[in-house]
Amino acid sequence: MNDQTGDPLNTLEILIAQLHSMWEGIISLLPSLVIAILFLVLTWIVARFATKIADRLTAKTAMRPSLRELVETLVRIAIWTVGLLIALTILLPDLTPGSLIAGLGVGTVAIGFAFQDIFENFLAGILIMIREKMRIGDYIRCEGIEGKVEQIMLRETHIRKMSNELTIVPNSILFKNPVEILTDQQRRRHEIVVGVAYDTDLEQARSVIRTALETSEVTDDQKPVDVFACEFNASSIDFRLRWWAGSAQRDMHDSRDIVVRSVKRALDKAGIEIPFPYITHTFKDAIPMASHGD
Incomplete structure (x- = not known):
């Protein structure tokens, strides 16, 4: 008996039979393919309509623009995910929604591990x-990191330093660490330390300093002015001066400038010495108004 497995005619017949079978499969899939395409078109229409509704609803709220865009994106993604799952089950009946969801779950876990930092910041x-x-x-x-918040995005926040450099900060840093918002209120408390000589009448010095603070145009007359004798320093007795002024960084520098010059002028006029060399204390960072009741 002759072996006909290598006969070119036999091979051609097998190839034609396979192509015919594939063609029949495509023809049989056409109705399902048309329905799946129509369903995707319907999904596109529904997604556009739902996005417009979400945009109108969020426009009536005080949401940030970035958050509104996120809501619209999530609505669009949710509708398209459901639409694609249904279209796939129409096109491939053997592919059940349960198996699709299980596959998506495994894929989501894998992607989550690969892009953990990105999702954390998001x-x-x-x-x-x-x-x-x-x-x-x-x-x-x-x-x-210190500066003015210029933009809050989904993954990062842009902070402009006072020297005009831009710092791009991952949102996870701002969320996981304490953040001091110095301009949370319109007014905040500022303070400096000034020293007088040991032979000074402290009651007179306190009165002179308090008057200089209270008559300064930058101090808030609705808030108390504090003058405390706080420390015996190497060459002076120190007073801690506290007053309320604007919370913006420029306001802080302006008010300290005016207060220092006013106090120096008042002490000179009263003949009260500020010892030299005078060991100054570092200006203490101003504290937000909301955290102090005094």
């Missing part, structure tokens, strides 16, 4: 926007 950005405590234009300090 989620932190969403929570920062929802919390809405930190606003555009606020002056903040966090982990050695």
Whole structure:
């Protein structure tokens, strides 16, 4: 008997039979393919309509623009995910929704491990926007980063330093660490330390300093002015001066400048010596108004 397995005619017949079978499969799939395509078109229409509704609803709220865009994106993704799953089950009846969801779950876990930092910053950005405590234009300090908030995005926040450099901070840093919002209130308390000679009448010095503070045009007359004798220094007795003024960084520098010059002028006029060399204390960082009741 002759072996005909290598006969070119036999091979051609097998190839034609396979192509014919594939063609029949495609023809049999056409109705399902048309229905799946129509369903995807319907999904596109529904996604556009739902996005417009979400945009109108969020426009009536005080949501940040970035958060509104996120809501619209999530609505669009949710509708398209459901639409694609249904279209796949129509096109491939043997592919059940359960197996698709299980596959998506495994894929999501794998992607989550691969892009953990990205998702962490993304989620932190969403929570920062929802919390809405930190606003555009606020002056903040966090982990050695200090400046004005220019933009809050889903993954990062742009902070402009006073020297005009831009710092791009991952949102996870701002979410996981304490953030000082120095401009949370319109007014905050500032303070400096000034020393007088040991032979000075402290009651007179306190009165002169208090008058200089109270008559300064930058101090808030609705808030108390404090003058405390606080320390015996190497060559002086130190007074701690506290007053309320604007919370913006420029206001802080302006008010300290005016207070220092006013106090120096008043002490000179009263003949009260500021010892030299005088060991100054570092100006203490101003404290937000909301955290102090005095």
